[in-house]
Amino acid sequence: MKDEKPTSFDIAHLAGVSQPTVSRALRNSPLVSEETREKIQAIAKKLNYQVDINARNLRSKETKTLALLLCEDPGTDDSLINPFFLSMLGSITRASGKMGYDLLISFQQQSGDWNADYENAHRADGIIFLGYGDYITYMEKIAHLDRMGAHFITWGPVLAKQPGHFIGCDNLNSAYLSIKHLTDLGHKKIAFLGIASEHRPEFNQRYQGYVKALLEAGLIVNPKLQIDADTSEEMGYEATIELLKGKLQFDAIFGASDLIAIGAIKALQEHGKRVPEDVAVVGFDNIPTASYTNPPLTTVQQDTKLAGELLVDNILKLIRGEDVSSILMPAKLIIRDSCGAHLP
Amino acid sequence: MKDEKPTSFDIAHLAGVSQPTVSRALRNSPLVSEETREKIQAIAKKLNYQVDINARNLRSKETKTLALLLCEDPGTDDSLINPFFLSMLGSITRASGKMGYDLLISFQQQSGDWNADYENAHRADGIIFLGYGDYITYMEKIAHLDRMGAHFITWGPVLAKQPGHFIGCDNLNSAYLSIKHLTDLGHKKIAFLGIASEHRPEFNQRYQGYVKALLEAGLIVNPKLQIDADTSEEMGYEATIELLKGKLQFDAIFGASDLIAIGAIKALQEHGKRVPEDVAVVGFDNIPTASYTNPPLTTVQQDTKLAGELLVDNILKLIRGEDVSSILMPAKLIIRDSCGAHLP
DNA sequence: TTAACCAATGAATACGTATGTATTATGGGG
């Protein structure tokens, strides 16, 4: 800036009072008389005065800032972000702004040194994690933060034993609903595209929902109909190719994320399979693209707006020292054309 | 945090040196002997010491932080963000991280009081604006910041007389290429969906490209084929309905953004028009969804990754006091099925 | 031998705010 920024001393001088009085007046302290406060605030406005955030933070030991750490896989393409997380990001940004907090965002490679964390450096009052990638690796870092007594909250799978606090989708029941929809329509050989291991608990929970729905419909669970695939169109595509190459029959595919399902549709159509006539497909996330695929994708919608608000509300509670517990968020099935009508 | 954070004094005490020596050692100052530096750094590591960012910023008067202000229309839906800007956001985040800067993000209503800006409050060293909405209103705020000597850079339309520095797409030539593609295919009655006024210079530039291409192809420009539409699927849909209701013939639509084009395709198909057989459609932005519409959308791709890097590079130059000039970025046409083959 | 010099470090201080404590003025109750 061209002209030197005015300080509280400048205002004090102009108002004929002391600096502490200015500090108090600007924060509407009851210790200052109304008359003085008005005079000071008028001068501050005229000078276009803004509190120096660093000085305030240094003194008061809080920052009114939240950090959002988006943890990515090492291999992630430089310019792509999972659209689902983008949606969460938007919602978190708004929610924190509404609560008077600034938001610092940072993308972290999972392998990176983000244990040199923000809060420790007084940079943020709390941290929101939005992570994907390997759960086990991830938990080590989380556990470390927890031991240090950091304020943080995580979007992710809610499990029985976890350090810290989580907010996450009710993956099991949401997947269950999707699969039940398929079995209700008469599908009997349903493939699961997604990694089902402890390294990807969200997917694992969805797999459990898949199993539950199959058993409930009196169908057998064939492990060969589960193909590993991570969240990307390419992985979904390749997993489907693998499925097509195998000799197993299948009449439906559950993609553990929309990107996987979209890749699956592409692979199916390129190999002469019609969707949904030959193979029905359902996804998970309801990313914006899901309603534009051909056919439009039946999928599970997570309420990202609510999720973002809850993440912010809860991290603020933690900062205030209040107690919070993990939250499991219900999701709902959005039925579109990709799973067709009841089979004959 | 549970245990009190260690300060440079703690380290100094343990190392048997003074605090300034610690400060210097941790920043690898040549004023400190190698032996001392190593000892100090070892202790710092053991204590898990992190510099207090607020104290450092207060003292050194810089923050190593950039602010990203995303300016929205007043009416914007709470949870939706234009996918194009999300892509920019991702790219800017990465670029600033790579340069060692943190990124503070904030969504601002255009009517809001974001002139009480971050830099003034020592919160960021510079500001990147990612704005849409009314250009005139917007410029007033920009001009004010410029008068105050703030460091900022803006993504937006590059015009002849502007305060501050801009980076933006070469809208005119990009739109020209799209329209030329349509005229080359034999289309003669091409509608323009988008606001063509000084309040939306990006669209206005695209309109000029549209006019240029038409004239060059020896076609007449019919103002009634230009329908106002802002960037949203709904607006594109409604504008197309308006077009369909009029008596004018048209064989192609240029949507000034992908969302507009997507809304147009929906409206056309709902009214029995085939795309591209009856009406060809092209868009602008190449948002992720564009390749999944039915038919896939021919559109203009902007290099958001490069744009993000340039924005960050240039704001850092401004912060360092170096000179920068506005940049016009070329875009390229992505040809998909929505404009079909050459007309008979 | 001594002055000059350099490397390494310490001492003192500034950055701008917020807050605990001391001070002054004012008014009311006895």
Add this chain to the structure above:
DNA sequence: CCCCATAATACATACGTATTCATTGGTTAA
């Protein structure tokens, strides 16, 4: 008329770092 409570303000200081200036001890050159 005096004492005490209260309101309003000033004074002094802490927050943790970075930087300027002063100091020390050792080395080199004349």
